[in-house]
Structures are given as C-alpha cells and as structure tokens.
Amino acid sequence: MRIKHYTLIIAFLAISMGIPLVQGCSDPFDEYGNGGTEMPVRDGWTSVSMSVEGLGLRNPLTRSLTPEGENSTAAERIRVLVFDKDNKFSYEAKVISYIPSGDPADKKGKGTMTLLAKNTPSGDTSTFVMLANVTRSANTDADGLAGKTREEVMQLFTFSMPDKGVWKDGELPMWGVSDPVRVEHSAGAVPKLGTVYLVRAVARVDVGLNLSNTSEGASTFDEKAGGIEGITLTKVFFYNTNTMGRVSPFENGIYWDEANRKAKQPSIPDPAPAVTGKIDRTSSIVDEKILLREVYVPEAVNVPTAATQGGNGETLPENNTENYLKRPYIVVGLTGADKSRPDKETFFRIDYLKRTGAEADATYEYLPLLRNHRYLVNIKAVGGPGFDTEEDARKGPAANIMYNVVVWNESTMSDVLYDGQYMLGVSADHFTFYREGGSLTAKVQTSWPEGFTVEGLPAWISYSIIPSDPDKTAPTDEKTVTFTVTEHVDASRMWPEKPEDAQNALKAAYVKAGRMKWFLGFEQSKDINVTLQIFADEACSRPLEFIEVNQYGESYGQADKVITKDGRTLTAEEAGARVTFYVKTEPHDLEPVFHAEAANPFKIEKAGQLAGGIWKYTVTAPDITGNTEYFDNFNTTYTFTVTHVETGRSASGKLSLLQKEYNAILFFDKFLHQSLLVSNNSIYLMDGKQKQYYVKANSEYKIELVSALSDNNAGNVIEDFTLFYEKDPSLSGKPVPFIAVDDMASPHLYSGKAKFKIYSPDGLFPEREFELELVSGIVQPEANTYMLKAGAKQGIFIPVSRVNTAYEYYNMLLEHDAVLSGKQGLPGSKSDFMLNKLDEDDDWKVNIVWTDIQKSDEQNDIERAGLSELSEQGGAGPGSYIYVKPGQTPGNVLIEIKSGKIKGNPTLWSWHIWIVDNYPTVLDVASQGGEGPKMVHLMSHLLGAYERVQSQYSADAYREFGMQYQWGRKDPFPAHDVRVNTNFYDGSGKLFDFLWEQRGNDVDYGRTDAQQARGAALTMKQSIEHPNAIVSHQSFWLYECFPHGLVNYFNDRWVFLYPWNQPSLTGNPEEVGGKTVFDPSPYGFRIMSQKEAVTLRFAYFHANRSGLSTPLPGSIYDGSFTDGKSGGNEVIFAVAQARSDTHAGRYLLNSTGGPPGWAPTSNTSAVYRRCMTYSVRPVIDPDVQDDYKKYLPE
DSSP states (O other): OOOOOOOOOEEEEOOOOOOOOOSSSSSTTTTTTTTTTOOOOOOTEEEEEEEEEEEEOOOOOOOOOHHHHTTTGGGEEEEEEEEEEBBBEEEEEEEEEEEOOOOOTTOOOEEEEEEEOOOTTTTTTTTEEEEEOOOOGGGGGGGGGTOHHHHHHHOOOEEOOOGGGGOOTTTOOOEOOOBBBBBOSSSSSSSSEEEEEESEEEEEEEEEEEBBBOOOOOOOOOOBOOOOOTEEEEEHHHOOOOOOESOOOSSSSSTTTTTTEEESSSSSSSSSBOOOOOEEOOGGGGTEEEEEEEEEOOOOOOOOOOOBBOOOBBBBBOOOHHHHHHHHHHEEEEEETTTEEEEETEEEEOOOOOEEEEEGOOEEEEOOOOOOOOEEEEEEEEOOBBSSSSHHHHHHHHHHHOEEEEEEETTTTEEEEESSSOEEEOOEEEEEEBBTTTTEEEHHHHHHHTOOEEEEOOOTTTEEEESSSSTTTTTTTTTEEEEEEEOOSSOOOEEEGGGGGTTOOTHHHHHHHETTEEEEEEOOOOOOOOOEESSSSSSSOOOOOEEOOTTTTTGSSSTTTEEETTTOOOHHHTSSSSEEEEEESSTTTTTOOEEEESSOOOOOEEEETTTTTTTEEEEEEEOTTSSSSSSSSEEEEEEEEEEEHHHHHEEEEEEEEEEEEOEEEEESSSSSSSSSSSSOOOOEEEEEEEEEEEEEEEEEEEEEEEOBBBSSSSSSBBOOOOOOEEOOOOOEEEEEEEEOOSSSSSSSSSSSEEEEEEEOOOSSOOEEEEEEEEEEOEOOOOSSEEEEEETTTOOOEEEEEHHHHHHHOOOOOOHHTTTTOOOSOOSSSSGGGGOOOOTTTOEEEEEEEESSSOOSSSSSSHHHEEEEEEEEESSSSTEEEEEOOOOOEEEEEEEEESSSTTTTTTTEEEEEEEESSSOOEEEEEEOOSSSSEEEEESSSSSSSSSSSSSSSSSTTTTTHHHHEEETTTTTTTEOHHHHOOEEETTTSSEOOOOOEEEOOOSSTSSSOOGGGGGGGSBOHHHHHHHHEEEEEESSOSSSGGOOOOSGGGGGTTTHHSSSSSSSEEEEEEEEOOOOOOTTOOOOEHHHHHHHHHHHHHHHHHHHHHHHHOOOOOOOEESOOOOOOOOTOOOOOOOOOOTTSSSSSSSSSESSSOGGOOOOSSOOTTTTSSSSSSSEEOOOEETTSSSSSGGGGGG
16 A cells, blocks of 8 residues: 555654763772772782763653663673784783762763773783673683784674663763873872773664654754643554674774764674664553653664655665665654544554655665664654554555654764754864953754854854864864954953843854854953862872872881892882872962861872962871771772862862782682681692682782691692792682692591792782692491591591482472371471471581590590581582591480571581591301391491490490491481490580470370471471480481371371382382481491391201391380390390381381291380380391492591
C-alpha cells in the first residue's frame, strides 16, 4: 500500500556526545574500596595525574540510563595502555584514583585521575590510551601485548550489544587518547600530564513527538517532548543494528577527525559483525510520546546512495529492495494518524537520512551511524495513516515523511540551539572582566551554511574571530572568538546595561547564524581580580593537586629509614619525606590561609615569600611505620584561601595529601588469615608438588631462599628456589610458588624448615626473614577414625570435607523420611534435623575434646595430650585439612573442629585418633557352618584397643578392650571396664568425664508421642555437636526415631535404618549397602554385617577347627547396668544392619550357656536398646580397592 496526500514530518538530530568519568569509590585513597587504590612506588614507576574531560550533553532527564550513567565508569573498569613514540605497546599504567572537579557549574565532566606510570626513557615519548567500561580477557592481557602496534592492540578491544539492547549505568564503552608526553618524576608532588577526552564508542538514538524546538531568542533545547494532539507513540522497533563494535576508532584522517574529536566514518571490527533482527524498545516509551536515553548502538555503515523524492514529499524506496531492507532503520507505530479510525495503529519506516535543500526541492542521502553522535528522531506532524502492518512499513516507502539530519559536533559546546534544521553552539556566553580588563575567549560552531556573525557589542568591547584549527576554515567549522577590554575602570559596567534586555536584539550582543541568535552577557567589575593557584615548581608551570608524603616522614634519614636508588641514598626531598610546593596569588601581597577537612598528621609550614606573589611551603608528616597496622593510610584535603579585604573577594584552591605505609606481609593461605611472620603451625606437605604462599603488598618486593635443611640434616626440603621479584604487587595477595621435595614414597627427611628473606628493592620496608615448615605427612581419605603408630615420624592430613559429605548423606535420608506422614513421618520438619555445613569462608579451628594419655612433662597441651602436632592447614572451608602427628604413647584422642562462622561456634565434626603400639593385622576366619560368608577378614583389634586381643584379662585389660559405640553414632565412648581403670583429660590437661545423661527413666518414654521425648533424646545434629554426651535409659538416643510405640511407626524411616549401612539396591535394609559417613571404622574397614557375624559365631563354636581359641571380648553398657561376664563365653557386639521389625535393630550376642549353646539367630529383645554402647570389631571393607596400609605412617 502506498500512502498519498498525507504528511508525517520528522526531524532528525545527530549530536556528538561526551563523557564525564565517575569514580566508583567514594574515597579515592581507600585501599579496600571499589576502585582499588594501591599506590606502590616501584623501580622506574611513579605517580602522575591527568585531567579527564567528557564531551557531554546537558539538560538531564532521568531515564533507564541516567545522564550520569551514560557517561559513567568506575576505576576498576578502566584500562590505561601506554605506547612509545613509534606507537608500539610499552606497558599498562594502573589507575590509582579519580577525583571529580566538584564544581557545580562544570558542564564538561572534568576531573583528575592519578595513575602509576613509568618514567619515559630518554629520547622517547609516552602516549596514554584510556579505555573505559571494558572487560579483561586473555587476549588483551598486558603480557600478551608486547611488541604490538597501537592499531594491533586496539583491534583486540571490541564490545557486544547487551541482552535485548538494554545498557546499564557504567556499561557504555569509551575511548580517549592523550597527546605524546614525557613522564619524569621521582617523589613528592604529583605532576599533571595533560588532558584525555573520553568519547563513547556508540551512537545514541532518541525518538519523540514534537521534541522541544528553539526559535529566535528562545532557550536551549531541553530534551522534552511536547507531543502532537491526538497522536500517541505506541511502538518503536530498531532494525539491522550491528551486534559488535570497536571501542576505539581507526585513528587516521579517513575515519577520525582528531582536531575536533569527531568520527568521520564508522570504524567496523574485522570481520564485520552480524546484525540484529528487530530490537523492540516499546516498553521504554514514556508518556506515549518520547523514547530517551534507551537506545545506544555500535557504529554502522549506511552506504550513501541517492534516495528518490516522491511527488508528495515521501521518500521512495531505492530500487535495490534487498539492500533497502538491510540498512539500519526504525519502524514506529502511531495511533491517531487515521482520523476516521483514531484508535487504529499504523506503522511508519524511518531511515537515517540527511536532507539537503529547501523542503520542496530537498534531496536525501543515507547517513552512517557514528560513535559519539546523537540521532534525534523528531516527529513533528502527522498528516495521515501509515501502513497497516509493520512488515508493509519495512518494505514500503517512507510513508509521506519529510525529515532532515543535522550532524553536530558538540566537542566544545556546553549547549546548542536548534531551529528544526540547523544548529548553533557557543561554549561560553557570559564574560566577566576585572578592573584592569583583558581578553576572554569562546568557541563557536554552526551548521548554518554561511557561518555566524557577532553583533550588538558596545564600543568598549572589541572582538576577533579565527579558526580553532588553522586547517579547518569552512564557515561551518569551529571558530575561536576573542573578546577584549582595554580600558581600566573605577566603576563597574555591564552589557546589556539592564538585565531585562538580556534577550533584546537591539540592546544586547549576540552570535547570529541564520534565524538563530545566541545572546551574550558582559561585565567589567571595578574590583581587582583575586586568584590563587597551587604549583609543584617555583616557575609555576606545573599545576599541583596531589602530594604523597613518604611513610618515614620526619624520621627519614634514621637507621633503616631511607630509600636508595641506583646505589645512592635519596635526600628527604627526593624521597618525598619533605615536599616543597608553591602557591601563587593575585594580588601578590595576599598571603594564603589554609585549613584541612579533618584532623590529620600532616605538617604544612611556610618556607618564605618569593617575588610575583609566590608563597613557598613545605609539608611533612610523622613516621607511620612503627604503628601496629601493617598498611597505615592517612589522607586529607587542604583548602588554601586568599581574601581581598577591601572588596571582600576571595579565591581558593585544594591540595590533597596522602601518606601510606609500604609493606609486604607473608601469608600461608589465599584468604590472608594466617600470617607467616608469626607462629601459626602452618605446614606444607613434601610430596614433590608445587606449593605456594601469598604476599599482601603495596610495593615491589624480592624474595630469596636462605636455607632449607631438614631437621635431621639429611637434605633440603624444597627444590632450588631462584630469586623471586614481584613488580606488580597486590593488597589482595599474590602467590609465590616453590616446589617441595618428594619425601612420601621413601621418607627419609620427615620434616624441616625453609627459611626465606623478603625485602624491598628500594628500601621501602625493612628486610624480614620467615620460615615455612614442611613435613612428609600422608593425605588421608575421609573417615571417622585414623590409626597412627606411636612415635611415627610422619603425620597425617585429615580432610575436613567429611562435614559436608555427612551433610549430603543425612540430607538424603531426611528427604526420604520427610514425605512420610503422621507418626510414620519425622517428628518435625526436615529443616529441624539438617546437619551443619562447612562454608567456603568458615575459618574453623581444631581442638582436643578428650584424651586418655597424660604426659605431664611435655611442653604444651598438644604434646601433653599424646600428640606431637595438631594444627589447621590449607586455610578455610571444606578444602582444608587437620594435620595430626602422634606422640610416643599409645592411646585414644578425640579431636573436633568448631565453626568460626556459625553462631555459637558449634562442633562441626569430630575424629577419633587411635594411637597403637603396633598396627592391627587382619585375621582370615573361614566359615565353620551357618549361612554366613565363606571367609571373614577380621581386624585383630577391637576398635580403640591399644593392643590386640589376648587370651585372658589382666589388671590392665582395658588396653585391649577398646572403645564402645552407641548404635548409629561415630564417636567413641569408654566401656565401663575402661572408665573405671583409667583417667581421661581435656585439651588443657584437666580431668574429663563424659556426659552420661540419665534422660527418660521409663524405657517407654516417648512411646506414642514424640514430643514426650523432646529433651530426653539427641538429634543426629546434637550428637555431632556434643561428641562427649550419651543419652541413656532410653530405647532410642536418636530423636528422629520417635515415637516408637509400634514398629510400623518407624520401620520405613531411613534415619532409623541407615546410619551405619547405606540403602541397598534391593531396598532390603538387611542387605549390605555399604559403609556410611557415621561408621566409626578406619579407612579400609567397616562394621561387620549380620551374616559376617554368623560366620564368626560358628568359628568360635568350632574353635578346634577355626583356630580361634579365645572368645571375642565385648561389653554392653547403657548407664544402668554392665554385663560383668566380659570373659568366658559371653560376648556382645554391634553389626551394621538394622531390622525393620524390632526396636533395637539387630545385634549379635551369644547365649548364657556354654559353647554348645551359641544362639542360632540374633537376639532381638528390646532389652538390648540403641542407647547401649557396644564393642566394634571391624572387618575389611570390600568396596575399597585401595590398600589401606599405604595411608598408615611409619
């Protein structure tokens, strides 16, 4: 369908945009802030500053991307790459801070950025290329840029359109480049190296109905939509937008106008990016009439071809329909265009076109989308309907549309005037001269073909106009206008003479271009000019805003408090311990006064007055290296002010001061918790692998190896270590690698210490020595009991990941039971019974719960408890370890880890350290009858016994009796026989007793109502948090098993069936499913099964054939009675499986008669309850293919 006889008039505006840089951290000197502000002084590096200026649009209107947001970035998203005079990559500078100007009148987004840069080599220059809102990638890492040209580097930096085309604050990519400069600085005052103008890498497109227009004498364009009566903007679609762009332009004259900082042609990545189909931004339309600051797109080529003008003003499609549909364009939907159907939505295609000539004879040219330009789609009038469908609008002509594009470079203009077709911009429009007169300038540019004129000036003001760029002399190029006043006055005067004449062309001065007038205001004050400026040099050629005072301050020059460079000790002035600066004032006799924003340690003193209004000052500060903090940091800002008493006029300037302590601190862990400068029992494993420690530093450092001999002088404990030199330190810590020798397969070194020294190449901190302890311990698999031979020279590393493994396993049991209902279900919600979990940042600690060893003559609590070493290793979280090395005496020790994060610091897990005189052996017991397996591989010891089982008990029988266990729990308890024959001690050497809690004297307590048992039983979580507590006189210790009046209350609960036996594939709880996280057996062993117990029973019955001539010692204890017949034929011990038809699970015991009276089945009497403690005789775990012996240190 072709639309005729109606007109939709659209005005397009393309405006070059600019960027103020917004710092992401409120304190520019905050070492731990968002910006990261480490400022190390390095060999050949120095602090410098640069002005950063945006080229920004004004008149903010808050939208999804704010005016501040579209121009913003944060320090951590800025990269500054430095190139030499041949445009080869040299290095990457580090952004230290950014301080905005703070001037409310600043319309340029000005500020000062401090960088860490290298001094420029003699005969060379440095060009700083700033990239904002870019992300790091492997191919843009500075190490890989060496030797590349500037263009080879820049082509690596590209960006992609965000999801659905929606940008967020601080995401728009930007680029800027400095003039070639030289960096020459050592210490003290920080020099400024010029200005970088940041330019957005995207074009901005706005759409609106009757966007604010300015006519003769009107105010500036204000980004508001007046709307069109009866018309609403309902849809906005953008087609064929490039999906990727270059952050920087091609820096040659074809693509980039360096003088005006303006793109001439689009710079497209190679290979050419794909294009989007349709981007729908309808949801961002405001008030049904404007779409503002929503669409930012990469540059795009839109090859110029003549567009045909139709007889009614519409632009017809070009003949090449395929090319027509590939161009970037917009489709808008409007209602109200069809007056007969005001609610009917019709569609219009809008192309990026430039109009030349008067409306009746206009010709059109397709325009590319250029970086840092604004394209303003101004729909000014609608004369009739568009196409019925979006698809027809895409293919059809531009539907009775007449519009033009004004390309505008606003690089030096604060505001612009727009008359609907042409633009006029003036950088400044109010000029103040003082008593003595002088000259002031403004930049002016217009797109009016005949240029501009200055009119209406009074006789006391003269002016001149010259091109801003001598090579750009066209009427539409930027010009510099200089206004000059030569007369001295005693009375103030102004032009226009009356404020009400400010917009009167007959009584005021103005810049005129076509029908546009930009009015100017002038004032010459009778007052003298009062100024104040701060400089780094006596010649007042280097403006100064920032000084860093050396950390030694007033102590500089004392022993170990100097800085050397190239073999020479620097003076206090050269080192920045005392810094001289200069303040220049006008009039010359006005002496500045100064004050600080806050209390601070800095000392500023006047050093004299020089000719020409120059005042000399020095600044120093106390020594901060003796303070307790490793990285002290003091900063403040001083304000210097002069006031002319007669006129009351004043001027001021600001000077920021910083003093920080430079240091390098060694840490064992990447979380920087365990300092190597203090004793913390941090050790490394001698396994032949690469290790590392971490250095937190804010200055360069070197590390050398001093010695690395083992404790037995049998060799070095680490491989050769070459000098380590870190030139890019970090307060987040950087690793220092080294390789430990392999002392695992054939241990002969066992332990030793590697001594290092760390020092600053420039003497910024004192030299220190530190030691790393290395051992040939064995990293263990997860288990709950670990066997160690008394006197073993190797220790073991116990993984604390067991905490989270248990969490996952018990969570599986709870998830099964949580779906059961009523009394068959859990006595509470699943969350009530969840175990604790060890988080990645949990800084846990290890403790001794109890020990049955007491070595009163040892040096510390760990040694007195029977261990040689016990410490936390590997930092925080589940990836860390406990290091344990046994002492010389057999016995039992229970250790625990407590949470450093969970409220109350509960016990997260505990482990049984079983120290033996000789490691248990395995007895192969063949079947002598019954339905058990043909062979049982039985451990020679009862779990926790000091010695293997003997034939008869003696006075110290407890040594072979072992520990006992409540069914389903992992933690050991002494049997009655043991408890009455030996003392137990806590981690500090005090007598220790277990909590034999007599809860629920009635065995049926909680039989029908679980709540009756609350407080009279332990949850699994409580049992883990209290490994020394037993609930006795109760049928069940595990609260999750209540109520227990009928078997069918709990016979399907996995928490009842599977604490010691995993669910089997058959689903039968009496089948062996495998060892669980609560099994107390060491790695390679598990609790015996019912059928294995049957084999053992028959083997003892037929002792003459099996060779087992003595009964198996065992005991039972529940707080109320003890089976006193531990010898002879009476034996009771636990098996792994539970039964679903009995309260107590299935336990094996012999009959009360002689050997012929062995019971053929297990006793299921409720008398033998889960609260009882039972002996455990482990058997080999068939699921373990590893040889458990390789984990036993000798």
